[in-house]
Amino acid sequence: MCIPHGAMGSVDNGYVKEERPRKSVKRVSQEVFEKGDPNFVDERVKPYEPQKKKKGLLESLFSS
Numbered sequence: 001m002c003i004p005h006g007a008m009g010s011v012d013n014g015y016v017k018e019e020r021p022r023k024s025v026k027r028v029s030q031e032v033f034e035k036g037d038p039n040f041v042d043e044r045v046k047p048y049e050p051q052k053k054k055k056g057l058l059e060s061l062f063s064s
Helices: 030-035 057-063
Strands: none
Touching: none
C-alpha cells in the first residue's frame, strides 16, 4: 500500500527559515513618482566641474 508524500505530517527540527528579500520591486504611489522621493539623499559629493588648465612656469611669472 502506498503512502502519499506529506501524509506523515511535518517534523519540527528547530530550523529557523531565513527570510529572503522579495524579487519584485514595490510599486510607488503616483505622487512619489511625479514629485520624487522626499526622503532621497543625494550622496554625490559635488557636481562635475571640468579641470582648469594649469599655467606653466613662464606664464605664471609673466602674468603677475
